[in-house]
Structure formats: structure tokens, C-alpha cells
């Protein structure tokens with residue numbers, strides 16, 4: 516059960532090696548989280564991630580999960596909820612998996628482009644619905660979805676990724692409305708550019724942030740029961756302007 520400040524006792528991370536997912540898990544373990552499930556593609560990185568959280572005192576389980584294998588989601592993820600943790604429930608699900616793709620390559624490789632779309636959008640629709648149904652059956656819990664500022668308005672530089680995040684974002688907003696009043700809270704998180712292994716070496720904008728800053732914003736959003744969180748918060752205003760910029764101007768913006 517979450518406490519009065521929205522801090523979960525148990526956490527399921529979909530995308531168990533995600534830097535943002537792990538920064539969030541570390542932050543929540545430092546507060547109150549005692550049980551963590553890391554769902555992801557089996558790898559030494561997943562095992563290492565579980566060990567790193569165990570070292571902080573949490574009981575950590577790894578669960579095989581592939582976003583692209585949607586036929587397996589109901590059974591794989593459903594089982595976590597039915598088997599439960601020591602307290603029986605999963606208080607928070609963090610949907611943290613995703614791939615940026617390689618825009619230049621993917622434009623000439625439709626199969627690779629579809630893989631980006633299927634991972635980030637259809638994989639998330641499937642996993643999101645399975646987890647939302649299970650949270651609803653519990654009668655409480657938060658589903659936190661890592662969208663992206665890239666989904667707010669697709670840019671020439673990364674419109675394959677951006678369009679997948681736009682779909683995910685719209686899906687998560689609609690799901691949040693569908694679950695309003697059920698006790699289940701859906702929170703959409705829109706980080707800007709996050710300094711991480713994925714973005715190492717890439718040019719970063721003035722509003723670049725860190726996995727730890729995203730984790731901190733998620734914790735605050737849980738406490739406030741926010742529906743939308745921008746990281747950094749200034750992006751809310753910046754993107755309100757960018758969203759309405761005329762196309763010829765938008766094409767020249769360095770965002």
C-alpha cells in the first residue's frame with residue numbers, strides 16, 4: 516500500500532535495466548519501497564540491476580518480459596499481480612522500456628522503423644492494459660508512463676521515435692481518464708533530453724536533465740497525484756509555445 520505521501524511499498528519496473536527506471540527505484544527504495552520486480556529481457560545487465568537494488572536492502576525479483584512479445588504479456592505480467600509480494604499488491608508500475616531507434620537508418624529500413632513503433636507503442640499498449648487491469652482489480656496503485664517531450668510535436672530529427680511516443684502519450688492520457696475514480700492513478704511523465712548511456716555523445720539542449728531529476732519529479736508527482744509531469748518543469752511552458760509554432764518556424768527551431 517502507498518502511504519499518505521504516495522510512496523509505494525512495492526514497485527514493478529517494465530524495462531528493468533532502464534537508467535531512469537533504476538534511478539526511480541533507488542529513490543523510492545530510499546523512501547519506503549521494499550519489494551521490486553524488474554521485468555525485462557534476460558541479460559547480465561538485468562541481473563546486475565537486480566543485484567544493485569538488493570544491495571540497497573530491497574527484495575528484488577527479475578521477470579522475463581519482451582515488449583515485442585505481446586502474446587506473453589497477460590501471463591508474464593499478470594502472474595506478478597496474482598502471486599503478489601509479501602504485502603500482496605503491486606503499488607506502482609513504471610513503464611520504462613523504449614528504444615530511440617536510429618532515425619537516419621530507420622527511414623530507409625521500414626522493418627527497423629516498425630520495431631521502434633512496436634516496442635514503444637504497441638508493446639506499451641499491451642503491457643499498459645494488462646497492468647492497468649491488474650491494478651484496477653486490486654483497487655489501487657499508480658501506473659507511471661515514461662513518455663517524452665519528443666511526442667509533443669514530432670520533429671524532422673526523430674519523428675519515428677517521436678510519433679511512437681505521441682501514440683503512447685495519447686494512449687496513457689486516455690487510460691488515465693478511463694481509470695479516473697477507480698482508485699488507480701495514471702501519470703504521464705514527459706522528460707526532455709536525459710543524459711544517459713543512450714544519449715552519451717549526442718548534442719544536448721539547454722533543458723537537458725538527468726535520470727535522478729526524472730526520479731525526483733516522479734516521486735513528487737506521486738505525492739501530488741499529478742496526471743502529467745514535465746522534466747524539467749520549464750518544458751511545460753516551452754512546449755506550449757513550440758506546439759503552436761507555425762510549421763516554417765518550427766522546422767528551424769533547435770528543439
Ligand SMILES: NC(=O)c1ccc[n+]([C@@H]2O[C@H](COP(=O)([O-])OP(=O)(O)OC[C@H]3O[C@@H](n4cnc5c(N)ncnc54)[C@H](OP(=O)(O)O)[C@@H]3O)[C@@H](O)[C@H]2O)c1
Pocket residue numbers: 529530531532533534535536555556558560580581582583610611612613614615634661662663664705706707708709710711713714
Ligand atoms: N533518455 C532520454 O533522453 C529519454 C528522454 C525522454 C523519454 N525517455 C524515455 O524514458 C524511458 C526510459 O529511458 P532510459 O533513458 O532509461 O532508457 P534506457 O536506459 O536505454 O532503457 C531502455 C529500457 O528499455 C528496454 N527495452 C528495449 N526494448 C525492449 C523490449 N523489446 N522489451 C523489453 N524491454 C525493452 C531496455 O532493455 P534491454 O536492457 O533489454 O535493452 C531498457 O531496460 C524510455 O521509454 C525512453 O523513451 C528517455
